[in-house]
Amino acid sequence: MDDIVVIGAGQAGASLVAKLRKLGFEGKITLIGEEPALPYERPPLSKAYLMGDVGQERLYLRPASFYQENNIEVITGQPVDMIDRGGKEVILGDRRIPYDKLALTTGSIPRKLPAAIGGDLPGVFTVRTLADVDAMEPLFREGKRALVVGGGYIGLEAAAVARKSGMEVTVVEMADRILQRVASPETSDYFRALHTEKGVDIREGTGLQKLVGGDHVTGAVLSHGEELPVDVVIVGIGIAPAIALAEACELVIENGIRTDAQGRTSDEDIWSAGDCASFPYKGGRIRLESVQNAIDQAECVAENMLGAGKEYVPYPWFWSDQYDCKLQIAGLSTGYDRIVTRGSGWATSFWYFKGDQFLAVDSMNDARSYMVGKRLLEMGKNPDPEAIANPETELKTLLKA
Structure with a gap:
């Protein structure tokens, strides 16, 4: 049975090790994180946590008992010094951790x-x-x-x-x-x-x-x-993929750690997921910075580390809370040439099109537009822009058109 080591104890790393156990993997799993805390949610940091509305314990993705019960060794507060690809070892100070398969979920660093x-x-x-x-x-x-x-x-x-x-x-x-x-x-x-x-x-x-x-x-x-x-x-001037370890061990870098569609890097025994990974998408390459991508991509990589051979196809969505306003975004708006507006004032949504192709929707306090837009993208449908702009249109009818 293989030993699997995961470097990066954020959303992607935590999702990956949990998925491995859910899929029945019985080998040794080691999750390594630089920070002293267990894996936690980052989005509330700039909102509820900073406001004092939630404490640190409520940020944890899973309690310590989960990792103990699932025989996952979690090493916190220790940065990895280097990856020895030849010897297939991860080096932390005077400790050397062997691996058969390694995943890099190192996330990103703020500029x-x-x-x-x-x-x-x-x-x-x-x-x-x-x-x-x-x-x-x-x-x-x-x-x-x-x-x-x-x-x-x-x-x-x-x-x-x-x-x-x-x-x-x-x-x-x-x-x-x-x-x-x-x-x-x-x-x-x-x-x-x-x-x-x-x-x-x-x-x-x-x-x-x-x-x-x-x-x-x-x-x-x-x-x-x-x-x-x-x-x-x-x-708040952006983030950059955390690629120092990958660069040091000479993995291929291309706007992040370059992977194939399954999440495998230029080393067949090393995989990557989350903010740090760039992967094929619609004829090009993309790197997504979101909780949804960290979870979905990491779970797909977990399957592929166990031999599933499954290509990762993202359906991106994002959100932002500011004051009492909830912004929900589905899709990627890159390349749009037309905006269609639905609603006005507090509850508004902006729908992005490239020609007739529906790309994305920004929804402010309008959960229905977000949910319908997200579903349309998943179905590959291109709704009628005029119908969207018409306040009399029942949005659900677009799903059946």
Whole structure:
């Protein structure tokens, strides 16, 4: 019976080892994570956990007893030093863990501001780990001044929590509009209006020249020369795949750890899933950063590590909670040339098309549009844009058209 080692104890790693046991694998399983905590959910970090609405125990994907009962060794708080592909061993300090099959679910790392512009000053944070949020939470107090660098979903979620905490909040975004990389102008307009109504100062087309301070950050000089007083800086300028281990052992890298459609890397005994993995998709390659992908891809890889020979076909979906607004996204909008709007005001959805092909839907407080759109994508159907825009259309009828 093979020994399987999984490096990366996030959503993908936890899903992969659980699936192996569910499929009846009886060999030794070792799950290795850098952080001291058991595998936990990351999305609530920038929302409910930062607000203090949920404690750490409620973030755990599974209790410690699950791993014990399923004979899964979980090693926490220990980064892997290297992978010895020739000897088929994972090296942690003076410990060498043999493997027959290895999975890399190392996830992603947040991009940071350069130290040269003050990115290493105390009071400057990214939002990726429990430790990040535990360190910033004491600064989230009424009257404090927060600068959010980056107008993507992570930045806007952090801005919402800061504002709900009574802080003065400024968001700076270098691009012409917030959410420019991931959403339509219509979706950007919706969330700009939402944050502005809540009292957030959004500066688009504005960069950060430098941060200033000594023992703690005290100010930010913007690209136009204006200096803002700040008490805390939240950096949300994207993430990068965590590929250092894969690079060091000379696996093929292509916008992440390159895998085939089954999740196998350039080494036939090493697999990969989650944020760090790039895989074939519609004639190209893609890397998806979402909880849904981490779970689905990891479970597919678990099957394939046991010989299923199954290609991974994603049906992407995402979500974001900001104030009382729930955004749900189904599909990938890349390449769209037309937006169809359904509804208005608080409950609105934007449907993305490329010609007649339906690509994705952004749904704000409109669960029905999200669910129908998601189902249409899974069925491969292209709904009539005019029917979507017509408020008299019962959306469920589109599933039967």
